Amino acid sequence: MISIENVSRYYGVYKALDDVSLQIGEGEFFSLLGPSGCGKTTLLRSIAGFDVPTSGEIRIDGVASTLLPANRRPTNMVFQNYAIFPHLDVGENVAYGLKRLRLDATEERRRVSDALDQVRLTGLDRRKADELSGGQRQRVALARALVMRPKVLLLDEPLSALDKKLREQMQVELRSLQQAVGITFILVTHDQYEALALSDRIAVMFGGRIAQVATPKEIYQHPRTRKVADFLGGMNFLRARLLADRKGDVSVDAAQFGTVNLAKPAGFTASDGHVTVGIRPERLRLLWDDERAPHELTGRVENRAYFGEVTHLTIGVDGLEQPLSMIETNDYGADDLPVGAEIRLAYDPDAFVLLADDEMALR
Ligand code: ATP
Numbered sequence: 001m002i003s004i005e006n007v008s009r010y011y012g013v014y015k016a017l018d019d020v021s022l023q024i025g026e027g028e029f030f031s032l033l034g035p036s037g038c039g040k041t042t043l044l045r046s047i048a049g050f051d052v053p054t055s056g057e058i059r060i061d062g063v064a065s066t067l068l069p070a071n072r073r074p075t076n077m078v079f080q081n082y083a084i085f086p087h088l089d090v091g092e093n094v095a096y097g098l099k100r101l102r103l104d105a106t107e108e109r110r111r112v113s114d115a116l117d118q119v120r121l122t123g124l125d126r127r128k129a130d131e132l133s134g135g136q137r138q139r140v141a142l143a144r145a146l147v148m149r150p151k152v153l154l155l156d157e158p159l160s161a162l163d164k165k166l167r168e169q170m171q172v173e174l175r176s177l178q179q180a181v182g183i184t185f186i187l188v189t190h191d192q193y194e195a196l197a198l199s200d201r202i203a204v205m206f207g208g209r210i211a212q213v214a215t216p217k218e219i220y221q222h223p224r225t226r227k228v229a230d231f232l233g234g235m236n237f238l239r240a241r242l243l244a245d246r247k248g249d250v251s252v253d254a255a256q257f258g259t260v261n262l263a264k265p266a267g268f269t270a271s272d273g274h275v276t277v278g279i280r281p282e283r284l285r286l287l288w289d290d291e292r293a294p295h296e297l298t299g300r301v302e303n304r305a306y307f308g309e310v311t312h313l314t315i316g317v318d319g320l321e322q323p324l325s326m327i328e329t330n331d332y333g334a335d336d337l338p339v340g341a342e343i344r345l346a347y348d349p350d351a352f353v354l355l356a357d358d359e360m361a362l363r
Contacts, residue, residue: 001026001152001184002047007056009042009208016042017053018208024186024201026151029178031187031195034205035231040188041156043205047186048077048154061151071100076150078141080157084129090116091125094143115147118177135166142177152184159194171197192232196220204228224265226276226355235278236324237355242270250354252277256297256319257347262354276355281312283351284326286334286343293346299324301341311335315345 002024009017016039024030032040045051046058049070058066061074076097084093094112103111116122119139124132129140138158145153159167159174175198178185189195195202196216203213212224223229226237240252243259250270254260254277262277287293302323303314311334315324326345328334337343 001028001061002186003057003059004043004047005057005059007043007046007053007058009039009046009051010054015208017046020056020208020210022203022210022213024184026184027182029175029185029187029198029200031189031199031202032205033189033192033195033202033231035190038205039208040190040205044077044154044156044186044188047152048075049073050077074151075154076145076148076152077154077156078145078158080160084137084140084144086128086130088129089125090121090127090129090132090140090143093129093140094125094147097144097148111147111149112143115143118146118181119143120173134162135170138162138170142174146181150183152186153178155185155187157188157190160189160191167194174198196232204231206231222263222265222353223278224356226278226357229278229353229355234281234325234327236281236284236322237276237278239321240275240277242273242275245270250275252354254352256317257349257352258295260349260352262352264354265356268354268356276357277352278355279347279352281325282327283348284315284324285346286313286326286328286332286337287346288332295347295349296344297347298342298344301337301339301343304335304337304339306335311337313337315343 004020004022007017007020008015020043032043034040042051046053049068053066065073091112094115095108098108098111112125116125119142121136121139121143132140159170162170171194187198199216201213201215202219204211204219206227212219212228219228220232223232229235238254240254243251243253249261249264251259251261252275260277287296297317299315299317301313302316305312310327310329313326313328313334315326317324
């Protein structure tokens with residue numbers, strides 16, 4: 001549905017987008033994820049036609065669209081601030097973009113009412129926009145885009161103004177809405193949980209470049225670089241010594257964790273006989289009483305933070321440069337472990353991933 005080939009965007013000498021190539025399929029829920037300033041909004045605006053790349057090509061639904069005006073593209077955008085008109089009622093807001101299509105009154109009413117049904121605002125069309133809650137405003141903004149029947153809906157941080165609880169509820173709704181209408185959604189977000197929960201695939205961006213494109217599970221479990229791993233959640237990083245470098249995998253000496261075998265991503269090279277490996281905090285597990293595990297380490301609690309359903313622990317291990325972070329459910333009393341307690345932890349060597357120190361190492 002969307003094909004982006006070698007797109008760059010300069011602002012003066014500053015490169016906001018640096019040779020970005022990306023394919024997004026029909027009916028996909030695709031997220032552009034990255035920190036502030038990484039270029040995700042610039043990329044979304046280029047797809048929408050609100051910004052023109054300095055070089056490169058954008059095709060939408062088979063049509064060369066790089067220079068096509070926004071209103072001639074089969075795309076519609078939902079903005080962060082909703083951009084709804086406070087003096088108009090909900091129905092008038094939703095009908096606004098339809099005016100230029102000059103539909104007859106019955107057809108216009110039918111399309112407005114269909115769009116309001118889709119976002120679960122049935123019957124609210126006479127309500128003034130400034131008498132709506134944040135969540136309802138968000139739905140009006142969605143209905144106003146959907147009423148145009150776009151092939152691609154572009155969403156620029158659409159949930160960022162909502163509080164946590166409402167945001168989580170709207171995330172679920174956004175995903176069901178996308179499945180119900182079946183069109184391509186492209187979401188810009190800096191919230192990794194939002195991207196993981198909603199997307200079929202995610203592109204992680206840093207400094208105007210795409211670092212990795214993959215499904216949520218793949219990107220969380222097999223991040224290619226240290227930066228991607230870090231942005232997607234907590235990760236314990238270790239400098240490990242390379243023992244054997246074979247075609248598809250490597251063996252490393254991961255300090256106190258012993259010898260670990262790891263799958264090697266395409267294009268990976270170890271520069272100086274050392275590599276970075278990572279293991280997620282929830283892949284380390286406390287061992288209680290006389291429970292044994294095939295792979296164990298001993299350590300002591302250096303820090304503890306209670307999060308209700310889970311406790312985050314920092315564990316000092318003799319011989320490791322950095323303490324380990326781990327996340328434990330509170331079923332067995334991890335929340336009561338005192339700082340200084342001696343503990344044993346279990347790990348699965350298969351939970352380690354091999355990480356490139358930066359994306360350039362993979363090119
Ligand atoms: P945020 O989440 O903060 O919106 P973003 O990842 O969406 O960030 P962009 O808005 O795409 O980032 O901006 C990418 C870079 O380009 C930023 O460093 C930004 O300052 C710069 N930039 C964006 N628009 C312009 C402009 N009109 N003129 C100059 N620089 C710009």
